[in-house]
Amino acid sequence: MIKILLVEDEGIIAADMENMLETMGYDLMETAMDYEEALERLEEGTPDLILLDVNLGGKKDGIDLAEVINERFSVPFIFTTSYSDGPTIQRANTVNPTNYLVKPFKKEQLFTAIELALLKIAGEKKLESEKPETEGLVIKDALFIKEKYRYTKLPVSDILWLKAEGNYIEIYLAEKKELIRMSLSHFLEKVNRPNFFRTHKSYAVNLDYMTKFEPTMVTILESEIPISKSYAEELVKRIEVM
Structure with missing residues (x-):
């Protein structure tokens, strides 16, 4: 029931x-x-x-x-x-x-x-x-995406924003999107870069590409990413420090 x-x-x-x-x-x-x-x-x-x-x-x-x-x-x-x-x-x-x-x-x-x-x-x-078993490995400044027996290098600096979907992350780049099996928390912990900022339980952005910030939304180039109230307050403090 x-x-x-x-x-x-x-x-x-x-x-x-x-x-x-x-x-x-x-x-x-x-x-x-x-x-x-x-x-x-x-x-x-x-x-x-x-x-x-x-x-x-x-x-x-x-x-x-x-x-x-x-x-x-x-x-x-x-x-x-x-x-x-x-x-x-x-x-x-x-x-x-x-x-x-x-x-x-x-x-x-x-x-x-x-x-x-x-x-x-x-x-x-x-x-x-039904999602494919695509894994990711973070080494220094790059993410290596595994597909079967091949690893493809993706510079972390190229990542615009990320969206969590269960145990997977959708990684958004300028021209394409990648999907890897990894939690968003684990990814942010491994990357450990101050420019990657979590805006929501399911979203994180690369602040290097931020073009606009509103109380409920962060704009990354032309993409609008939701931001929850607690993270918005933290981002305001971050911007003031910057």
């Missing part, structure tokens, strides 16, 4: 959603009303999916919570929100939600959003299992 955590600060809406979810046959964890309660629930057990209200009461909202979910728990989530304006959606996109559900919604819409999210998650897991 699919286990779902509901994070909703309005009691009437929470009760209505709980009733809909129970009649649809999902296994519900105890509902969290705010940021702190949600973290407590996640410490107690891991759900398969989170229904997360964007506009939580308190100093920290659902997008702040989503950053922590990505960094510490790696649980997919659907944003539920009464807001569909550009700035809210742009900020929400930086934390990679699995889906959006705009309030008010009906039971059928909730069911469809959940099932589509679960289908997407299953598809991503399938793609992960």
